[in-house]
Amino acid sequence: MAAIGATGRGGVNRQALSPEDGAARARLMGWAKARGFALFLDPIGNMFIRRHGRDKDALPVVAGSHLDSQPTGGNYDGVYGVLAAFEVLESLEDQVIATRRPIEVVVWTNEEGSRFSPTTMGSAVYAGAIPLADALASRDRDGVTAGEALKSMLAQLPKTESRPLGSSAHAYVEAHIEQGPVLEGAGKRIGIVSGIQGLRQFTVTVTGEEAHAGTTPRARRRDAFVTAHAIVGALARLTADRADTVRFTVGRFEVYPGSPNTVPGRVQFMIDLRHPDAGTLARLGDRVFATCRRHAAPCAVEVREMLHSKPVSFDPRMVARVRDAAHRLGLTSLDMVSGATHDAKYMAGLCPTGMVFVPCRGGISHNESEWAAPEDLAAGADVLSEVVADLAAE
Amino acid sequence: MAAIGATGRGGVNRQALSPEDGAARARLMGWAKARGFALFLDPIGNMFIRRHGRDKDALPVVAGSHLDSQPTGGNYDGVYGVLAAFEVLESLEDQVIATRRPIEVVVWTNEEGSRFSPTTMGSAVYAGAIPLADALASRDRDGVTAGEALKSMLAQLPKTESRPLGSSAHAYVEAHIEQGPVLEGAGKRIGIVSGIQGLRQFTVTVTGEEAHAGTTPRARRRDAFVTAHAIVGALARLTADRADTVRFTVGRFEVYPGSPNTVPGRVQFMIDLRHPDAGTLARLGDRVFATCRRHAAPCAVEVREMLHSKPVSFDPRMVARVRDAAHRLGLTSLDMVSGATHDAKYMAGLCPTGMVFVPCRGGISHNESEWAAPEDLAAGADVLSEVVADLAAE
Numbered sequence: 001m002a003a004i005g006a007t008g009r010g011g012v013n014r015q016a017l018s019p020e021d022g023a024a025r026a027r028l029m030g031w032a033k034a035r036g037f038a039l040f041l042d043p044i045g046n047m048f049i050r051r052h053g054r055d056k057d058a059l060p061v062v063a064g065s066h067l068d069s070q071p072t073g074g075n076y077d078g079v080y081g082v083l084a085a086f087e088v089l090e091s092l093e094d095q096v097i098a099t100r101r102p103i104e105v106v107v108w109t110n111e112e113g114s115r116f117s118p119t120t121m122g123s124a125v126y127a128g129a130i131p132l133a134d135a136l137a138s139r140d141r142d143g144v145t146a147g148e149a150l151k152s153m154l155a156q157l158p159k160t161e162s163r164p165l166g167s168s169a170h171a172y173v174e175a176h177i178e179q180g181p182v183l184e185g186a187g188k189r190i191g192i193v194s195g196i197q198g199l200r201q202f203t204v205t206v207t208g209e210e211a212h213a214g215t216t217p218r219a220r221r222r223d224a225f226v227t228a229h230a231i232v233g234a235l236a237r238l239t240a241d242r243a244d245t246v247r248f249t250v251g252r253f254e255v256y257p258g259s260p261n262t263v264p265g266r267v268q269f270m271i272d273l274r275h276p277d278a279g280t281l282a283r284l285g286d287r288v289f290a291t292c293r294r295h296a297a298p299c300a301v302e303v304r305e306m307l308h309s310k311p312v313s314f315d316p317r318m319v320a321r322v323r324d325a326a327h328r329l330g331l332t333s334l335d336m337v338s339g340a341t342h343d344a345k346y347m348a349g350l351c352p353t354g355m356v357f358v359p360c361r362g363g364i365s366h367n368e369s370e371w372a373a374p375e376d377l378a379a380g381a382d383v384l385s386e387v388v389a390d391l392a393a394e
Numbered sequence: 395m396a397a398i399g400a401t402g403r404g405g406v407n408r409q410a411l412s413p414e415d416g417a418a419r420a421r422l423m424g425w426a427k428a429r430g431f432a433l434f435l436d437p438i439g440n441m442f443i444r445r446h447g448r449d450k451d452a453l454p455v456v457a458g459s460h461l462d463s464q465p466t467g468g469n470y471d472g473v474y475g476v477l478a479a480f481e482v483l484e485s486l487e488d489q490v491i492a493t494r495r496p497i498e499v500v501v502w503t504n505e506e507g508s509r510f511s512p513t514t515m516g517s518a519v520y521a522g523a524i525p526l527a528d529a530l531a532s533r534d535r536d537g538v539t540a541g542e543a544l545k546s547m548l549a550q551l552p553k554t555e556s557r558p559l560g561s562s563a564h565a566y567v568e569a570h571i572e573q574g575p576v577l578e579g580a581g582k583r584i585g586i587v588s589g590i591q592g593l594r595q596f597t598v599t600v601t602g603e604e605a606h607a608g609t610t611p612r613a614r615r616r617d618a619f620v621t622a623h624a625i626v627g628a629l630a631r632l633t634a635d636r637a638d639t640v641r642f643t644v645g646r647f648e649v650y651p652g653s654p655n656t657v658p659g660r661v662q663f664m665i666d667l668r669h670p671d672a673g674t675l676a677r678l679g680d681r682v683f684a685t686c687r688r689h690a691a692p693c694a695v696e697v698r699e700m701l702h703s704k705p706v707s708f709d710p711r712m713v714a715r716v717r718d719a720a721h722r723l724g725l726t727s728l729d730m731v732s733g734a735t736h737d738a739k740y741m742a743g744l745c746p747t748g749m750v751f752v753p754c755r756g757g758i759s760h761n762e763s764e765w766a767a768p769e770d771l772a773a774g775a776d777v778l779s780e781v782v783a784d785l786a787a788e
Contacts, residue, residue, distance in 0.1 A: 180609030
């Protein structure tokens, strides 16, 4: 999989609904067909690989993650959870084990949110948190809609049976690299994920007036860059906590027209704000609007909230299942809250949901040098296999 | 000309060495050929339209400006000076007036510097201030070199006689809109330009480390955006003078990879710094390097100076000629220093040089709403005509 969209610098650029995303899905579909598994696609492009159970009417146990990457992404984020889940199916097949419930591997569409906003689009639409039409209307930087990109990508793939959004599941389990430094720091192999911190994303558009950089005095400028700079400074002060628990990031910041000798007339940037506590996240996020307005003069500012995803706690019985499986396998483990958001967040509202984390080197992710040790990845897949097989026997 | 590269919002996008730049040159070449004028191109693509004089060996009087525009440029910046100079030739032709000296209209390549750095590239190469090879190696954001773009553009144009760089001239005169608010504010029609303020341009590259926005604590980040933000803040404080004479602009600021949930690993931005006083410009510009380094941690920073163009004073006899011509024509006028840089800056080092300014509405330029009154434009062309005809009679 790491060869699809490989950048040549150790990572991948396999953004959502791109030809590379399509190529990765096609490869997985080929493996699934070779095993005789059934395939389904829903209207946002979420893909399901089903291994039938003995009881045709039983709800499936679902496991998976995503195949899309950041523009300079690593080889483990998302793809690990998909391949680990697929190996669970392969392993049951190899051992000729029949389960009572069907087991499905899911590939969620556009988890990363780097090409199309928002992040975890596929699971959000699946869970009804975002209307399908809104998601399909989301545009990338070239003006292409997610709907158009999805159509192009599907044209690459073999014809596949459709299924509606939000079909019921018995439980959902997702394996993932931690993407943070906690497990490595504690010297533990398995993260027992009790929940996911909350996330709010905002798009801020500052509109000023283009002017000649050589002739226009500072006092006469309506410099969108200067205003955006002041707003970001104020937001950084607002969110700078001594405990270093708040996550505040400006990852996209675009200046127009981008000419060195023209005073910028427009800046658009995105805020990514996270906190494990719902109250703190609500309070800080709500202050984003007023902070932007207070520093807007002499420009105009527009703030749009793209996503408000509250902190989520997983079903304690699922958390216990993951903990017990790690214990049975003799693996060291640690209970933790996920700093990154995942599709499991939306699944938690639909069915009992859990996650299994494995360490990644230096806690580094969203980076081409992202790396995880094979033995940790195997340990995580073993835990996933235990939990899924137990659930499928119910 | 305003139709070529028209954006549909009142302005033009006719960036240097683009197909639109080529189309504008082709149109002017057609007009020149219809009049029987001679055409020449030099190795950086500067174009010369020559009306012969009686004395074949006399050095020409040269007048002109540029046809390239900012990405969201107006209809007057540059193109006015070219068309006013061409009308001088047409008017002499219509009146069957022979001049002793040849008169040439020049179209300088890439005055704007928005696609390829630096600004006033064509005249800088012509004057020997920048090696030709360096200019041709300059790359746009898509990685295309100026040399490649020039070759493509020349393929659009009729075959034209070559001439070497830096051929001598008797004098150079350039008409231009002021691009600032001074003439309009003073209610004067003609700006007698005594010189051009100095300009330094820098490219700053900040390199940090990409990381996950949800998991990476502030203390562990090497966020290139945060560092670049701090550097720009420090530079703004360094250059904020009470008199509002320093011009400090960050017009280009690019964040990589530009994903909302990835801590930026790299930021590249450009600084445009201007002042009429050589000493002040030298002092402030020299402090840019240390200021960037002082705020670099925990990232790495690289500062490259792209251009250091000292303030220029025009030959007082040329300034007097412009003043006298305006006076003879009964036009109100004002002596002033140009806030914008112009190709006249490099010509001033080669031959006696002058400039004629006309007001533009609200002082607005590098903006699609740029506008100048027809009667002001005509008055400026009249002054240009007087000065050029006088010089050509010498």
